[in-house]
Amino acid sequence: MDQNDLGTDIEKVLVTEAQIKHRLMELASDIDRDYHDREILLVGVLKGAVMVMADLARALHNPVRMDWMAVSSYGSGTKSSGVVRILKDLDTDLKDQHVLIVEDIIDSGLTLSWLLSNLRSRGAASVEVCTLLRKPEALKVDLDVRYVGFDVPNEFVIGYGLDYAEKYRNVPFVATLAPHVYR
Template sequence: MIDSTTIKEVLISEEQLQQRVKELAKQISDDYKGEEVVLVCVLKGAVMFFADLARYVEGDVSLDFISCSSYGSSTVSSGVVRIMKDLDKPVEGKHVVVVEDIVDTGNTLHYLLENLKSRNAKSVRLVALLNKPDRRTAEVKVDYQGFEIPDYFVVGYGLDFAEKYRNLPFVGILNEKVYQDKV
């Protein structure tokens, strides 16, 4: 199981996550009252957040998924963004809310948001569970923010390291010993 050799500290508890997700869903519901909205999950990291958020957003909501990468098999971004899995339906004339787990440098997300705007969506907004503004190298506006965090390597609630720890019900700081030889 998880111990201090894996998780240095629980940064955001399960209770804090669920409370904030409900608050974000209410904000989105209020902003789009009477309008159709498409929630777009950025795979894979946002899937836990996306599922919980979607349950609480009220109104005319449809769901879609997209996956993009600028990393390939490397731990360092190549700077070239590739869409690995595109949306299933067009977003032309629709309000789009992109659901992301974490905004870090913002490079991939900047590309994704511009790409969706170019598809003639009525509007494109971003809801991010976590925001690391200290790491930003590309301009990205976070319209709905869960939590602002310092530059920690975090896992849980969808966030992973080497495809592990996504299933944790909290967001925790990964102990450096877990990844120091692998990044």
């Protein structure tokens, strides 16, 4: 899928496919360096982090294990609902594990704050975060995020795993939608 396939749905491309690939390689290098002597468990947050997790894992040189968790604070709208629900829990026991949460985007930070607390309470040796995107202007809680791909404006974005009403996840770049799409 490319921008031509989307017709008038895209208002503006914020991060290109090439920029994403380059930045994920840089993040993988940092993670390899920081975890060179420890095995890490990548915990992907479904559904949005699928693309980020797959490409990040392939870029890492150290062996990793992977698991998935689905939590939701979004409906079909463009704003967080603030209510966190576990839709799919981890299959892995986190006791003494070095966990790296892989996120697509940090918006208000409320869901991630809850997730960090939840995973730390399970006895993990460490819990850190890697996110492709962060919206600094939208943050409602103070979060220590170790690996950040890009800071983006406080606008609703789609692509590279991010959706609007379950569409646009397979767009290989990050963009804003034209207003006519979600009115």
